[in-house]
Amino acid sequence: MNPDQKHKSDSTGVGSTALIHHDYKAPLGFESPQTPVYKASSVIFPSVAQMQTRNWEDRSAYTYGLHGTPTTFTLESKLALLEGGEQCLLLPSGLSALAAVNAALLSSGDEVLVPDNAYGPLVSMLGGQFKKWGIQSDRYNPLDAQDLACKIKPNTRLVWLEAAGSVTMEFPDLLALLRVCQERGVTTALDNTWGAGLAFQPFELLSSMSSNSVGKGVDISVHALTKYPSGGADLLMGSVITRDHALAKRLSKYHEQFGLGVGANDVESVLKGLQSLVLRYDAQDHVARALARFLQAEPSVAQVLHPALRGSPGHEHWRAVTCSGLRPEGRAAGIFSVIFKPSNSVQAIYAFCERLKLFKLAYSWGGPMSLVMPYELGSMRKGSLNHLEQGHLVRFCIGLESLEDLQADLSRSLLGLSA
Numbered sequence: 001m002n003p004d005q006k007h008k009s010d011s012t013g014v015g016s017t018a019l020i021h022h023d024y025k026a027p028l029g030f031e032s033p034q035t036p037v038y039k040a041s042s043v044i045f046p047s048v049a050q051m052q053t054r055n056w057e058d059r060s061a062y063t064y065g066l067h068g069t070p071t072t073f074t075l076e077s078k079l080a081l082l083e084g085g086e087q088c089l090l091l092p093s094g095l096s097a098l099a100a101v102n103a104a105l106l107s108s109g110d111e112v113l114v115p116d117n118a119y120g121p122l123v124s125m126l127g128g129q130f131k132k133w134g135i136q137s138d139r140y141n142p143l144d145a146q147d148l149a150c151k152i153k154p155n156t157r158l159v160w161l162e163a164a165g166s167v168t169m170e171f172p173d174l175l176a177l178l179r180v181c182q183e184r185g186v187t188t189a190l191d192n193t194w195g196a197g198l199a200f201q202p203f204e205l206l207s208s209m210s211s212n213s214v215g216k217g218v219d220i221s222v223h224a225l226t227k228y229p230s231g232g233a234d235l236l237m238g239s240v241i242t243r244d245h246a247l248a249k250r251l252s253k254y255h256e257q258f259g260l261g262v263g264a265n266d267v268e269s270v271l272k273g274l275q276s277l278v279l280r281y282d283a284q285d286h287v288a289r290a291l292a293r294f295l296q297a298e299p300s301v302a303q304v305l306h307p308a309l310r311g312s313p314g315h316e317h318w319r320a321v322t323c324s325g326l327r328p329e330g331r332a333a334g335i336f337s338v339i340f341k342p343s344n345s346v347q348a349i350y351a352f353c354e355r356l357k358l359f360k361l362a363y364s365w366g367g368p369m370s371l372v373m374p375y376e377l378g379s380m381r382k383g384s385l386n387h388l389e390q391g392h393l394v395r396f397c398i399g400l401e402s403l404e405d406l407q408a409d410l411s412r413s414l415l416g417l418s419a
């Protein structure tokens, strides 16, 4: 893996330049800006000796389409570069990437801990199929490292981290949570979909406190490429990135044995999406913060949950890992939630969502179109919701429309709500 230091744009990670000027080599005599789409199940060997000696596991040779093509190896390499890792595996969705980590690292009798605000389907997966396989799971408060410390047991093998958390957007005390896990020798896996490899460097979070390269941050970073890297809201894919070779080997064994391939055309789309990732992430961040502030001043709004807003749960933790001298404003994904005052009925909130013209009612985020979704928190959380105001939660995901148009859409629809 070539870290391509010369194209590092700032202290928080790689910039567009490194993702576009990657060290992919075009076939002799041909050069164009895009990586070619190689499609294959069968890969032809020139000799039996080659067939017997080629090693696809270190990405140095090709044996069968499922084990990689020049196109998938290029995407893996770019994603590892983006997140500051060494090895990358591609999976058919973000959820299957989360499942791969659980399946590769956990055995019957083990326990896994997840933050209380983790992506819901991860919690369901652990309480469903993984429970049937004899693997226990529990939830911890992501804003309280002491709570995590108390919950780690001798059989705890894996701790999931998510920053910011799903839907309620609390930003965990990543540094303290990581230290707790490292002191107890528990493997950490971060769902880094929100940070996208741009808001902070997951493998370098503790770099000022650790001298060995593997102990500087999380052990595993998972990314739903479906969101920002794709950018089109038209495909599903996930990645699992590591720095530690032994961990990577365990993950790639599972990947190989379960035949988790991805389509070449989707890989091509993500490769193209990566070229504008930084520009889109920053543009959506800018508009999201402006709209979050606009909604903070609305009489019908009780609370806006966006980690970059002062007073939002975990704001100081967000500052600690994303703001630096070079980038004092930090970085955040273009997604936030709003709690509307309980003086509004649930039906009034649903009608507000339906009145919006530019914000479409749909799941997901990171695409070109702005999205809105109401959530009922009651059944989604086990721990206390005392840090949240009472009311009805609506999540907004910002697309690539203009700030003025989105604000006008919100203003028009807010007229039906009461203070």
Ligand SMILES: Cc1ncc(COP(=O)(O)O)c(C=O)c1O
Binding pocket: 093, 094, 095, 096, 119, 166, 191, 193, 194, 224, 225, 226, 236, 237, 238, 364, 365
């Ligand atoms: C934080 C987070 N992680 C993982 C996923 C799963 O990604 P996918 O939809 O590709 O399965 C999602 C999807 O919404 C998500 O929000």
